[in-house]
Amino acid sequence: MNDVLAMILAGGQGDRLSVLSEQRAKPAVVFAGHYRIIDFALSNCANSQLTKVCVLTQYRPRSLINHIGSGRAWGLDRPDGAVQILQPYLGRADMDWYQGTADAVYQNLYVIEESRVREVLILAGDHIYLTSYRNMIAYHRSQAADVTVGVYTVPLEEARRFGVLELDSNGRIVDWQEKPEEPKSTWVSMGVYCFNKDVLVEELQADADLGDQSTHDFGRDIIPRIFQRYRVFGYQYQEYWRDVGTIQSYWQAHMDLLGPRPALDLDDPDLKLRTSAPTMPPAWIGPRAEVIDSLISPGARIAGRVVRSVISPGAVIEEGAEVRDSIIQHRCVIRQGAVVDRSILDKEVTVGAGAYIGYGDDFRPNLERPDIVNTGITVIGKRATIPSGLRVGRNVVVGPGVEEELADLDELPSGASVHPTHIPLHLFV
Numbered sequence: 001m002n003d004v005l006a007m008i009l010a011g012g013q014g015d016r017l018s019v020l021s022e023q024r025a026k027p028a029v030v031f032a033g034h035y036r037i038i039d040f041a042l043s044n045c046a047n048s049q050l051t052k053v054c055v056l057t058q059y060r061p062r063s064l065i066n067h068i069g070s071g072r073a074w075g076l077d078r079p080d081g082a083v084q085i086l087q088p089y090l091g092r093a094d095m096d097w098y099q100g101t102a103d104a105v106y107q108n109l110y111v112i113e114e115s116r117v118r119e120v121l122i123l124a125g126d127h128i129y130l131t132s133y134r135n136m137i138a139y140h141r142s143q144a145a146d147v148t149v150g151v152y153t154v155p156l157e158e159a160r161r162f163g164v165l166e167l168d169s170n171g172r173i174v175d176w177q178e179k180p181e182e183p184k185s186t187w188v189s190m191g192v193y194c195f196n197k198d199v200l201v202e203e204l205q206a207d208a209d210l211g212d213q214s215t216h217d218f219g220r221d222i223i224p225r226i227f228q229r230y231r232v233f234g235y236q237y238q239e240y241w242r243d244v245g246t247i248q249s250y251w252q253a254h255m256d257l258l259g260p261r262p263a264l265d266l267d268d269p270d271l272k273l274r275t276s277a278p279t280m281p282p283a284w285i286g287p288r289a290e291v292i293d294s295l296i297s298p299g300a301r302i303a304g305r306v307v308r309s310v311i312s313p314g315a316v317i318e319e320g321a322e323v324r325d326s327i328i329q330h331r332c333v334i335r336q337g338a339v340v341d342r343s344i345l346d347k348e349v350t351v352g353a354g355a356y357i358g359y360g361d362d363f364r365p366n367l368e369r370p371d372i373v374n375t376g377i378t379v380i381g382k383r384a385t386i387p388s389g390l391r392v393g394r395n396v397v398v399g400p401g402v403e404e405e406l407a408d409l410d411e412l413p414s415g416a417s418v419h420p421t422h423i424p425l426h427l428f429v
Contacts, residue, residue, distance in 0.1 A: 001048060001049055001050050001051065001134065001137070002051045002052065002117075003116075003117050003118045003119070004050055004052070004117055004118065004119050004120070004121060004133075004137060005052045005053075005054070005111075005112065005115045005117045005119075005120045005121070005197075006045050006050050006052065006053045006054065006120075006121040006123060006133075007053075007054045007056060007105055007108070007111075007112075007120060007121065007122055007123065008038070008041045008042070008045075008053065008054065008055045008056065008123045008124075008125045009056050009101050009104060009105075009122065009123065009124055009125055009191075010025060010027040010038055010041075010055050010056060010057050010061075010064060010125030010126070011025065011056055011057050011058030011059055011061070011088075011098055011104060015372075016245050016246045016247070016371075016372045017029060017244075017245065017246070017247060017250060017372075018247055018369065018372060018373060018379050018397055019346065019379055019380075019381035019382070019397060019398075019399055019400055020247075020250070020344065020346055020379065020381075022381065022399070022400060023060060023382060023400060024060050024063050024064070025057065025058075025059050025060055025061055025063070025064050026059075026125075026126045026245070027041075027064060027125035027126050028061075028063045028064040028067060029250075030312060030329050030330065030347070031128065031244070031250075031253075031254075032254065032257055032266060032295065032310060033295055033296075033297035033310055033311065033312045033313065034275060034277040034280075034297045034298065034312060034313050034330075035273065035275045035277070036064075036067055036275065037125070037126050037127075037128065037244065038055075038064060038067065038068070038125050038126075039273060039274060039275045040127065040128055040129060040130065040273065041123050041124070041125050041127070042055075042068070042071070042074045042076070042083075042274070043074060043130065043271075043272060043273050043274045044123075044129070044130065044131050044132070044133060044271075045074065045076070045123075045133070046074040046075050046076065046272075046274060047130070047131070047132045047270075047271050047272065048132045048133040048134050048137075049134070050121075050133070051076075051078065052115060052117065053071070053076055053083045053084070054083070054084045054085075054086050054108065054111060055068060055083060055084070055085050055086065055125070056086045056087075056098070056104045056105070056108065057085060057086070057087050058087065058088055058098050058104070061085075061087060065085055067276055068083060068085065068276070069276060070083070071083030072276075073274050073275060073276035074274045075274075084111070086108045086111065088104075088107060099215075099216045100215050100216035100217040100220075100221075101122075101216075101217050101218045101219070102204060102207050102214075102216045102217055102218050102221060102222050103207075103208070103216035105122060105200075105204060106204040106205070106207065106208050106216070109201065109204060109205075112197065112200065112201060113201060115197075117197055118196070118197060119137060119140065119194050119195060119196055119197060120194075120195045120197055120200050121133060121137075121192070121193070121194055121195075122191075122192070122193040122194075122195065122218065123191070123192055124190075124191035124192065124243075126243070126244065126245060127190065127191065127241065127242065127243050127244070128240075128241070128242045128243075128244050128253050128264065129190075129237075129239065129240055129241040129242070129264075130239075130240075130264065130265075130266075130268060130271040130273060131237070131239065131271065132271065133192075133194075135235075136148060136150060136192070136194055136235045136237075137194060139233070139235050140194045140233070140235070143171070143231070143233050144231060145194075145196075145231045145232065145233045146195070146196050146199045146226075146230035146231045146232065147193060147194065147195050147196070147199060147223070147226065147227075147230055147231075147232045147233075148193070148194040148232070148233045148234070148235050149165070149173065149189055149190075149192070149193055149194075149223065149232065149233070149234050149235065150189070150190035150191075150192030150193070150234075150235050150237050151165060151167070151187045151188065151189060151190060151234035151235065151236055151237065152187070152188055152190050152236075152237050152241050153186045153187055153188070153236075154186055154188050155186065156183055156186050159180075159183035159185070159186055159188055160179055160180055160181060160182075160183055161179060161188075161243070162179065162188035162189055162243070163176060163177070163178045163179065163188060163189035163219040163223070164176070164177045164178075164179075164180055164183040164184065164185050164186075164187065164188055164189075165177070165185060165187050165188070165189060165234060166184060166185045166187065167187060167234045167236075170233075171233050171234055171235075171236070172231065172232065172233050172234075173223075173227045173232045173233065173234050174227075176223055176224045176227055178219050178220045178224065187234065187236075189219060189223075190237060190241060191218075191219070191243075192237075193218060193223075194235075199226075199230060203222055203225075203226055204222075207221055207222055207225075240256070240263050240264040242256070246372060247344070247372055247373055247375070247377055247379060248374075248375045248377065250327075250344070251327065251342075251344060251375075251377050254310045254327050255308065255325070257295060257310065258293050258294065258295065258308055258310075259293060277313070279298075280297075280298040280299035280313050280314070281298060281299055282298060283296045283297065283298055283299065283300040283301070283302065283311075284300070284301045284302065285302050286301075286302060286303035286319065288303065288319060289302045289303050289304060289305070289306075289317075289319075290304075290305040290306070290307075291305075291306045292305075292306070292307045292308065293307065293308050294306045294307065294308060294309045294310065294311065295309075295310045295311065296311045297311055297312050297313045297315070298313050299313040299314045299315075300312070300313060300314065300315045300316070300317075301315075301316045301317070302317045303317060303318050303319040303321075304317040304318055304319055304320055304321035304322055304323070304334065304336075305317075305321070305322040305323070306322075306323045307322070307323070307324045307325070308324065308325050309323045309324065309325060309326045309327065309328060310326075310327050310328070311323070311328045312328060312329045312330045312331075312332070312347075313330055313331075314330050314331040315328045315329070315330065315331060315332045315333075315334075316331075316332070316333045316334065317334045318333075318334060318335050318336045318338075319336055320336045320337045321334040321335060321336060321337060321338045321339070321340075321351075322338075322339050322340070323339075323340045323341075324339075324340070324341045324342065324358075325341060325342045326340045326341065326342060326343045326344065326345070326358075327343075327344045327345065328340070328345050329344075329345055329346050329347045329349075330347045330348065331347060331348045332345045332347070332348060332349045332350070332351070333349075333350045333351065334351045335350070335351060335352050335353040335354075335355070335388070336353045336354075337353050337354045338351045338352065338353060338354060338355045338356070338357075338386075339355075339356045339357065339358070339359075340357045340358060341356075341357065341358030341359075342358045342376055342377055342378070342394070343357045343358045343377065343378040343379070343380065344377060344378070344379045344380070345357075345380045346379075346380060346381050346382040346383075346384075346400070347382050347383070348382060348383045349380050349381075349382070349383065349384050349385070349386070350384075350385045350386065351386045352385070352386055352387045352388030352389065352390065353388045353389075354388055354389045355386045355387065355388055355389060355390045355391070355392070356390075356391045356392065357378055357380065357386060357392045357396075358376075358378050358392070358393075358394060359391040359392060359393050359394075359411075360391070360393050360394065360414060362393055362394060362413070362414040362415075363375075363376045363394050363395065363414065364394075364395065364414050364415040365395055365415060366395045366396070366397055366415050366416075366417060367415045367416065367417065368397070368417045369397065369417075373395050373397055374395060375395075376394045376395060377394075377395065378392060378393070378394060378395065378396040378397075378398075379396075379397050379398070380392075380398045381397075381398055381399045381400035381401070381402065382400040382401070383400060383401050384398050384399070384400060384401060384402040384403065385402070385403040385406070386398070386406065387406055387407060387409070389410070390406060390409055390410065390411070390412065391410065391411045391412070392411075392412045393411070393412060393413050393414030393415070393416065394414040394415075395414055395415050396412055396413075396414065396415070396416050396417070396418075397416075397417040397418075398412075398417075398418050399417075399418060399419040399420050400420065401420045402418050402419070402420050404421075405418050405419075405420065405421060406418060
């Protein structure tokens, strides 16, 4: 589809993912073993045969840019189209760091104006779902819509995290609330917008002219301001979709991949999930290993017990070690006799022999960030080292590179946080 331009918003810091996004953009966070979150948006564009794709980056973009490269892994390096990486830059009076989702697109307005397209797709780079946007675009055109918003139904108690909307019998949006305390509906915005090109250009300019009177965000400003003046419809998406912007939703989305009939099928031949991850040898499962209802990535070495967990490439689970209900990322080492329960370990974490992460029945929320670490999940940052024999409780956050800070401890109680006294430069890679 060479008459549609896709713009993927991938610059967010992702504060609610705690230490997982402390040194990288949220869309660059590892997902499902050897993928990254951005792979879903890029793969959806490829599955839709979109030839014009832009990725807007900002916060710590290095790993994201390296991962995307020329877009070859997604077939986006063709002669008739290519993926463009757009970063904020200084040089004109109206250029600055992106101030919001709408401002990010506005600062690249020249790309839209120069494109020879009918519609512009605005996509979030941090959501988990597999689709073809061709159906949404066809719906948009059949309704003679000016704007179409991808919408999804969630439980009412979760709706307050999203833009909440109401639809009439024809699918037209008749009300919009942005992250309301008391939602009126269970329909929420997916952060996927299909704009007629001329409408988008006009409304981005109008929003920019408001200056400090706007937060320059599609959900807070653009859509609420225009849905009564334009034909704005909701495209009802019925398949699996998750916003993995919190520790709990990130962990749950991984658990949703497990079981004989997972909620999200990563092996769908019609909706392929692609990535640029390097080729690795097959996983090795030892003679006394036990693996139950888990995903094991290439290059992993399993000699211990793994139950309902997702293991990334190069991870090592030694004999006598046990991993339960956890996410273990690249090149982590779980030493002999160690236990990891209901935890997320970032890349290259070492868990010493006999240590226990996710210990005990005390589920008190994290004292520093009770708003984001409160469901019993312990999070260990990149290249942290957990000493042998240390017991680490629930809802604990250990920062990247932490090692000597834990050396003299026997127990790290539930709800605790430990930060490095200094962060070595190599942790930013």
